[in-house]
Each structure stands twice: as C-alpha cells, then as structure tokens.
Amino acid sequence: MKFLKKNLDKIKDECGIFGIYNQKEAVSLTVLGLHSLQHRGQESAGIVSFKNNALYHHKGTGLVNDVFKGISIEGNIAIGHVRYSTTGDQRYENIQPLIANTSLGKISIAHNGNITNSKILKKELANHGQIFQSTTDTEFILGLLSLNNKDTIEQRFVEFSSKLEGAYSLLIIKNNKLIGVRDPYGFRPLVIGKYNKSFIITSETCALDIIGAKYVRDIEPGEIVSISEKGIESRKINSKNKQEKFCVFEFIYFMRPNSIFQNKSVSNIREKIGSELAKENGVEADVVIPVPDSGIHAAIGYSETSKIPFKQGIIRSHYMGRTFIEPKINIRNLNVNMKLSINKFYIKNKKIILIDDSIVRGTNMKKIVGMLKDGGAKEIHVRIASPPFISPCYYGIDTPTKQELIASKKSLKYLTKYFNCDTLKYISIEGLYKAFYNGQILKEEKHYCDSCFTEKYFFSKHTKNLRNKNH
Ligand code: SF4
Known part of the structure; x- marks a missing residue:
C-alpha cells in the first residue's frame, strides 16, 4: 500500500478531527462531522465516546461511511478522527483516536499534525520504561502526559509542551471533559462551534455546517480549551514562540472551499x-x-x-x-x-x-x-x-x-x-x-508557514535530521 500511495500526484493532509460535548446524539453527529472532513484523510476512521465513566470505541480502515455503517455506540461526549498516515504505518493500532491508561486514568486522544522531535522523545520515554503500542507520534504525547505529576491534563500540558516540537491540533476526552489543544505555531486548524447547548471542537467549519452548528471562534495557537460542566475554560501553553505559522497550503489546497478560518x-x-x-x-x-x-x-x-x-x-x-x-x-x-x-x-x-x-x-x-x-x-x-x-x-x-x-x-x-x-x-x-x-x-x-516553497524550516535541529533522511 505504501508503494501505491507514493504514486499519487497530490499531496495529502493526514488528519481531520471532530469532537462534541454534552449531546445525546454525540456519536451520530461525530460520524456526520467526520464525513465532511473526509478530504483530510481517507485511509481510516475512528470514534471514541464517553458515557457513565466508560469509554467506547469503533474504528476501521476505509471511508467514514464504510467504517460506521450499521454501527451504534453509546456516549454523550465523542471524539472522531479521519486519517491519512504520515508518521507510523497503516496498522490497526495506529487508527485514532487512541485510548491509553495514563497516571491520570483512562484518556482518549485524536491528533492532527506531526511531531518533529519524536525520535528523541521516544528514546527519553523508553528510558522511563514506557512501552509503545502503536507506531504513531501521538503516543509520545500520551507518554509525556503520563510522566508528568501535575493534577490535571491542562496543567501537565502547560508544563511539558516545551518538550514537544512540531504540529499538533489535538482532541482529548478525560472523564466528563473535552479538551482541545493547538501547538504554539498553530500549524493546523482547530475551531470551536456550538450546537444547541453542546460545544464542538473540530478541524474545519465545514464540519459545523453539516450538522447546522454555529461557528464560535478559532482556537488560538498555543491555546488549551477545556469544555466541562463549568463551561469553556481557556489557558495558554508556555512557549517562547509568539508568532503564528499557520500552514499556508491549508488555504491553497487542503481546507474545503466552504470553510472559514x-x-x-x-x-x-x-x-x-x-x-x-x-x-x-x-x-x-x-x-x-x-x-x-x-x-x-x-x-x-x-x-x-x-x-x-x-x-x-x-x-x-x-x-x-x-x-x-x-x-x-x-x-x-x-x-x-x-x-x-x-x-x-x-x-x-x-x-x-x-x-x-x-x-x-x-x-x-x-x-x-x-x-x-x-x-x-x-x-x-x-x-x-x-x-x-x-x-x-x-x-x-x-x-x-x-x-x-x-x-x-x-x-x-x-x-x-x-x-x-x-x-x-x-x-x-x-x-x-x-x-x-x-x-x-x-x-x-x-503569520504563515511556507517552508515547502522557501525551504526555510522551523525547529532547525530536528528538522535537519528529518531533511537528511528525506533528501
Ligand atoms: S506550508 Fe508548511 S505546514 Fe504547510 S505543507 Fe508547506 S511546509 Fe507543510
């Protein structure tokens, strides 16, 4: 499959994510949201939902319609993911959202982006005895979450995020909470929407339109948004970077024409x-x-x-x-x-x-x-x-x-x-x-990344290693 993929003449975005909080139709609406994000990933799809302190999931290879045909899952919070693999191959364990037992308990995570210093993180985490189930870089984020000893996911993110380099727009379910995170450069999009009394966090506004939800705002680069019974809370990742570097190619090609960002x-x-x-x-x-x-x-x-x-x-x-x-x-x-x-x-x-x-x-x-x-x-x-x-x-x-x-x-x-x-x-x-x-x-x-046109990259040290591999 890898050989065949290499013969495509269009470059591929690798993921779209959709999450909804406090909605009894959470899973059905997530299926619809993922359907409208299908252009961001066509190899696999998955949904994890939360109800009564339990996580439920379904995932598979193929298009959203095929993966979720005839499937019903319970849940009033759900996150979903469509994938076109970049880091990691197409094995089943790599299909997101991932579920992991962390030191904070069970959480689920969906990731759009690519961690550029994943090799170094893997070594560091392995030295701390961490075992990896998938071959995706998303697991390194879970690893960092587990190693930290702050009380909440948000506090841990604020603390360990300086170790992460690269692009990450994330959705996380932890107990009765939906969390959205965007890396300090804001390479990939992430927006907040509202559907009746429910909040949504997703990659593009086209996923809000399909279910008749309202666009509230973009999640800022380096912002952590938590949605819970308390409503919406926002905090910032500690980062020296103050300059947004949104992927200019999202506007040129990836995003759906009817999306707004x-x-x-x-x-x-x-x-x-x-x-x-x-x-x-x-x-x-x-x-x-x-x-x-x-x-x-x-x-x-x-x-x-x-x-x-x-x-x-x-x-x-x-x-x-x-x-x-x-x-x-x-x-x-x-x-x-x-x-x-x-x-x-x-x-x-x-x-x-x-x-x-x-x-x-x-x-x-x-x-x-x-x-x-x-x-x-x-x-x-x-x-x-x-x-x-x-x-x-x-x-x-x-x-x-x-x-x-x-x-x-x-x-x-x-x-x-x-x-x-x-x-x-x-x-x-x-x-x-x-x-x-x-x-x-x-x-x-x-305020945009244009490295593929200019060859001027960020995170110079680790990108240099990746470049040596790819040249
Ligand atoms: S603009 Fe930047 S993030 Fe977007 S495809 Fe090019 S190198 Fe990648």
Missing part, C-alpha cells in the same frame, strides 16, 4: 490568489479552465481579473474510487483518464489558460495537457496558484521526497517542455501573500 473564507482567498496570478502572469487567451476540483476557485479569480471567460472544460467524475487502490501501474494510469474527461466544445481550436493549485510530481499535469492537446487545443498556458513546491513538509502533510518533487530539481524551461505546454508560470511568494493581506506587499514577518 482566521475570519477568511477559503474559497475567497483562492479567488484572490487567482486574481494575483492573473496580474502577475497574464497572457492572451480564449478561455480559463481549472483542473477540477482544486483549481476551480483560483480559476474564477483569474477569469474575473483577466476578463477571459471561465469554462469547465475538464470534468471530474465523482464516482471513481481513489487512484491508488488499483494495483497495476497501467490501470492506475488509465484511472487518471477515467477520473477526468474534457469537454471538447471549450477546448477545440482554443487558446487555453489551465489553472491548478500546485504541481507535485508533475505526472497529472503532463496527462492533463496531453488530454487538452488531443482535444484540439491551439495553445495551453499553465498557471499555478502556488509557488513551486520544492521541499517536503515535516508538519503533518504527507509529501514526497525532495527528489520526487519535480520543481525542486528542474527549471521552468525544462518543465514547460516536459508538460508540452506553451508557457508555464507560478504565482510568486509576494503575490501569494498579497491575496492574504488585501493586495499589500507584506513588510513584517508573515
């Missing part, structure tokens, strides 16, 4: 990126065509600014399974064509601006340009709504190695020839941030 609409930001792309890299053409679904909103923005008509010249089939489940390379290649087909009416004899959010290995782009050429396109100008993806992510996104990232080693000239298009342009880093800061060029330090 940092008071910004994801689809609106994508349209603004498309608009900046048109200002930077305009070209005479007949139509603007997106690669569905990821290029749609950037293409709308490009079209509005360039005044060149937007046409859905490429159609995506929503009834195909994921490409990587097919075992043979020739079938996998066929699958890309089965997923995407062209509308020749918008293609033949047309000068086309083709918009996508990013290029990873470049195999999809090559095929799509080939399809448009076969359909009679006169010219194809590829425009990409992110800067060149030149380096892997270590903060919770499953990316190929540097060698596999086509833009890391090849020039624009080479790529233009390789894709067989007429021109190829990417948005610049400055143009990207203009979309976030109302068209202004940013002078001060930005």
Whole structure:
C-alpha cells in the first residue's frame, strides 16, 4: 500500500478531527462531522465516546461511511478522527483516536499534525520504561502526559509542551471533559462551534455546517480549551514562540472551499490568489479552465481579473474510487483518464489558460495537457496558484521526497517542455501573500508557514535530521 500511495500526484493532509460535548446524539453527529472532513484523510476512521465513566470505541480502515455503517455506540461526549498516515504505518493500532491508561486514568486522544522531535522523545520515554503500542507520534504525547505529576491534563500540558516540537491540533476526552489543544505555531486548524447547548471542537467549519452548528471562534495557537460542566475554560501553553505559522497550503489546497478560518473564507482567498496570478502572469487567451476540483476557485479569480471567460472544460467524475487502490501501474494510469474527461466544445481550436493549485510530481499535469492537446487545443498556458513546491513538509502533510518533487530539481524551461505546454508560470511568494493581506506587499514577518516553497524550516535541529533522511 505504501508503494501505491507514493504514486499519487497530490499531496495529502493526514488528519481531520471532530469532537462534541454534552449531546445525546454525540456519536451520530461525530460520524456526520467526520464525513465532511473526509478530504483530510481517507485511509481510516475512528470514534471514541464517553458515557457513565466508560469509554467506547469503533474504528476501521476505509471511508467514514464504510467504517460506521450499521454501527451504534453509546456516549454523550465523542471524539472522531479521519486519517491519512504520515508518521507510523497503516496498522490497526495506529487508527485514532487512541485510548491509553495514563497516571491520570483512562484518556482518549485524536491528533492532527506531526511531531518533529519524536525520535528523541521516544528514546527519553523508553528510558522511563514506557512501552509503545502503536507506531504513531501521538503516543509520545500520551507518554509525556503520563510522566508528568501535575493534577490535571491542562496543567501537565502547560508544563511539558516545551518538550514537544512540531504540529499538533489535538482532541482529548478525560472523564466528563473535552479538551482541545493547538501547538504554539498553530500549524493546523482547530475551531470551536456550538450546537444547541453542546460545544464542538473540530478541524474545519465545514464540519459545523453539516450538522447546522454555529461557528464560535478559532482556537488560538498555543491555546488549551477545556469544555466541562463549568463551561469553556481557556489557558495558554508556555512557549517562547509568539508568532503564528499557520500552514499556508491549508488555504491553497487542503481546507474545503466552504470553510472559514482566521475570519477568511477559503474559497475567497483562492479567488484572490487567482486574481494575483492573473496580474502577475497574464497572457492572451480564449478561455480559463481549472483542473477540477482544486483549481476551480483560483480559476474564477483569474477569469474575473483577466476578463477571459471561465469554462469547465475538464470534468471530474465523482464516482471513481481513489487512484491508488488499483494495483497495476497501467490501470492506475488509465484511472487518471477515467477520473477526468474534457469537454471538447471549450477546448477545440482554443487558446487555453489551465489553472491548478500546485504541481507535485508533475505526472497529472503532463496527462492533463496531453488530454487538452488531443482535444484540439491551439495553445495551453499553465498557471499555478502556488509557488513551486520544492521541499517536503515535516508538519503533518504527507509529501514526497525532495527528489520526487519535480520543481525542486528542474527549471521552468525544462518543465514547460516536459508538460508540452506553451508557457508555464507560478504565482510568486509576494503575490501569494498579497491575496492574504488585501493586495499589500507584506513588510513584517508573515503569520504563515511556507517552508515547502522557501525551504526555510522551523525547529532547525530536528528538522535537519528529518531533511537528511528525506533528501
Ligand atoms: S511546509 Fe508547506 S505543507 Fe507543510 S505546514 Fe508548511 S506550508 Fe504547510
């Protein structure tokens, strides 16, 4: 499965989380919430619920609908997780939420992110006699929780969090309490919602919309939010870091277009990126065509600014399974064509601006340009709504190695020839941030992580070790 996964041409977010407090339909609503977060992880799903001092769970591999078909679990507090593995393989024990016996009693935890200093933590925890059941980095958080001797989870987090490096948005059930934690850089999203008298903590607001819940606010970087009979309490992790570094790629690609984060609409930001792309890299053409679904909103923005008509010249089939489940390379290649087909009416004899959010290995782009050429396109100008993806992510996104990232080693000239298009342009880093800061060029330090475009990483020591492994 790992080999097959490596042949995907889109990078993958690895997790989505949803938790609800004080609701008799907690588990059913969590299933719905996870369903709307399915884009954040498609390999496995799990739910842990709490009722009458007991934890109940169900988990399995596959999509949410398959894993929870015909399943009913009790509980008035629940946390759920969808997963696409980064750290750890796909064994059953790795499917989250995890349940563990800690020195504070039984707790359950769901994690979105990636701990970058996990090797060091593992050694340290093993020296204290800790035994690990899974191969996920989430267990190291449980290990640190167990070793500490403060009275509450929140107090322990405040104390040990300086030992944790990397990305973590977490949900925890401990007795009659739901706790949400976001790392001090805030790499991954986490929001609070309200459903009647119940509170929800989840990765994206699209999971609130699906059940008719209201968006209350984002959880701040470095914030611990506890929901109990006392209501909502908030405290801060001890951290030297005061600067948010939210993953800019969440806005470019991962989050659902209808989600809202940092008071910004994801689809609106994508349209603004498309608009900046048109200002930077305009070209005479007949139509603007997106690669569905990821290029749609950037293409709308490009079209509005360039005044060149937007046409859905490429159609995506929503009834195909994921490409990587097919075992043979020739079938996998066929699958890309089965997923995407062209509308020749918008293609033949047309000068086309083709918009996508990013290029990873470049195999999809090559095929799509080939399809448009076969359909009679006169010219194809590829425009990409992110800067060149030149380096892997270590903060919770499953990316190929540097060698596999086509833009890391090849020039624009080479790529233009390789894709067989007429021109190829990417948005610049400055143009990207203009979309976030109302068209202004940013002078001060930005509040986003863009390491995969700039190769400037945080946690330098441990990231350096990971980089040596991946280069
Ligand atoms: S390296 Fe790229 S994908 Fe990873 S958190 Fe930073 S911006 Fe996001």
